[in-house]
Amino acid sequence: MEIADIRNQLTQMNEKIISFRGSLDLDQLEEDIAEAEHQMADPTFWDDSEKAQQVINANNTNKETYDQFNQLAEELEELEVMLEMIQEEADPEMEAELEARITKLNEKMASYELSMLLDEPYDRNNAIIELHPGAGGTESQDWGSMLLRMYTRFCEQHGYQVETLDYQAGDEAGIKSVTLLVKGHNAYGYLKSEKGVHRLVRISPFDSAKRRHTSFCSVDVMPELDGAIDVEINSDDLKIDTYRASGAGGQHINKTESAVRITHIPTGTVVASQAQRSQLKNREQAMGMLKAKLYQLEVEKKEQEAAALRGEQLEIGWGSQIRSYVFHPYSMVKDHRTNFETGNVQAVMDGDLDGFIDAYLKLKLNQK
Helix, strand or coil, rough: CCCHHHHHHHHHHHHHHHHHHCCCHHHHHHHHHHHHHHCCCCCCCCHHHHHHHHHHHHHHHHHHHHHHHHHHHHHHHHHHHHHHHHHHHHCCCHHHHHHHHHHHHHHHHHHHHHCCCCCCCCCCCCCEEEECCCCHHHHHHHHHHHHHHHHHHHHHHHCEEEEEEEEECCCCEEEHHHHHHHHCCHHHHHHHHHHHEEEEEEEECCCCCCCCEEEEEEEEEEEEECCCCCCCHHHHHHEEEEEEEEEEHHCCCCCCEEEEEEEEECCEEEECCCCCCCCCHHHHHHHHHHHHHHHHHHHHHHHHHHHHCCCCCCCCCHHEEEEEEEEEEEEEEEEEECCCCEEHHHHHHCCCHHHHHHHHHHCCCHHH
């Protein structure tokens, strides 16, 4: 790489740092961090444990944002010093090191820029993902299991923990439904882009005539709510069933009816949990999921009303196909909201969703 090219790259990176600084109110961040640490030093801080945890979580987020920005700015300064040294006296070894560090810093900046797009109230929360294959029997249920693998791989690659809350195996293959809890920083912020209907086109391995089939799977994503959100639920509106928990392949996790299914009669919302050993724990888990779903329904209702006022029509239900995965007659995965696409279908099915998520977050930012 020529010295002029290196200088040009560093100039572009400096412009990004200036842009980040403009987006962040660093003085306010410093004040918020100082105020939180003052609260945490108070002897009565832990009297309200839920509020205390919220303060700690918010402070950790602010410190991470603040520290990461300063680290990026400091690294860029170091690279500019290296360039000055090379310009004064040629040093091929140092120049190679500089080029490598520029590449790494560019990657860090891209990651930081993406995290700055996550500014909605629950973006930093854990995420609950539900997969529900559409009509089509084994073919659709197999598609559901393929998406389950895709999301599991994505979570592994990003250091997220995945807990299976409910698993209903398919009749011959695949799944009838699955509910996952994804734990980790910004889990909901990143995974909310996956909400909608995912469409698969392929030659079915279950069709002896080797015909092309189209399958659908609905993906629902909601934030796991903390104690700060109060969702009122009337116990008279609930139907609670218990059943034996089972895992992949249908094997029984235990012989007692520890799994819990709760139906919210007014909305028809159904949630289930079988991850815990005790019925009581599963009931608590299911109630938490129900609160998240009812909260999400209220948010979506307000979004629909706002869209109607703007003269827009938001697609809902099975008509809202957000992404197509075409295996045959050509290879392509395309997001219909952002038009982002890739021909590397295998990489996507192995969990490479970053391009789709990035494009979605930037689209939402531009719509604000």
